[in-house]
Amino acid sequence: MIDKGENNIDYIKLSIPNKAEYVSVVRLTTSAIASRMGFDIEEIEDIKVSIAEACTSTLENSLDNQNIDIEFGVFEDKLVISVKGTGGVRDIDNTKELKLDDIGQGGLGIFIINSLMDEVETINNGEEGTEIRMTKYIKDDIV
């Protein structure tokens, strides 16, 4: 869960069945939220790809009859997205160069999220499952 200690934050929640066809719904919703917050086209694309990878990874590891819960925290300067499922998530060390043999074992998605988002956390909640939490900051135009 995203920390609700701060004021002036808008929350949006989405819960999807553990089915591949709903990932595109999450992608479109995320795109709309990020666009409304003022992210540019490339950043929106990065966020869209990352949320889809988080859902895909969670979906592959979760139980069939359980929903996947997605929570968006819309802050003034950042977007925090949390994806929760019942299964585990593979962690990958991003400092290592990606080898072709490593790919196709579920690690590619997490590698992509780590590359595109500013902060990524995978939280193991034991029997409750795993959460992927990621943050993208809105860049200040004035340098």
Add this chain to the structure above:
Amino acid sequence: MEINKVFNEKLEAWVIDIIGELDIYTSPKFKEILLEALDEKMSNIIINGESLSYIDSTGLGALISVLKKVKEYEKTITIKNIKPNIKKLFDLTSLDKVFILEGCD
């Protein structure tokens, strides 16, 4: 997602047009169609990515498993005219060095 496959005798390759999105929902079908084509005739593959709007790790994974298959027979996969947002993912994962990319700078 829509896929058109034609065997081009002149190029001696399968020419695959892919229209739409390649994600967790559509990738298994995409992989199946490519493997079926290779069963019919083992040859090089040319993918026209002009109308491909989106790809994720499962789409890349499908392409990698098909590549592993064609490599056994010393064949290649060429991916043409992909959009910048898709090229970015190939660059990020170093897959731009594994596939032959054309017309997408």
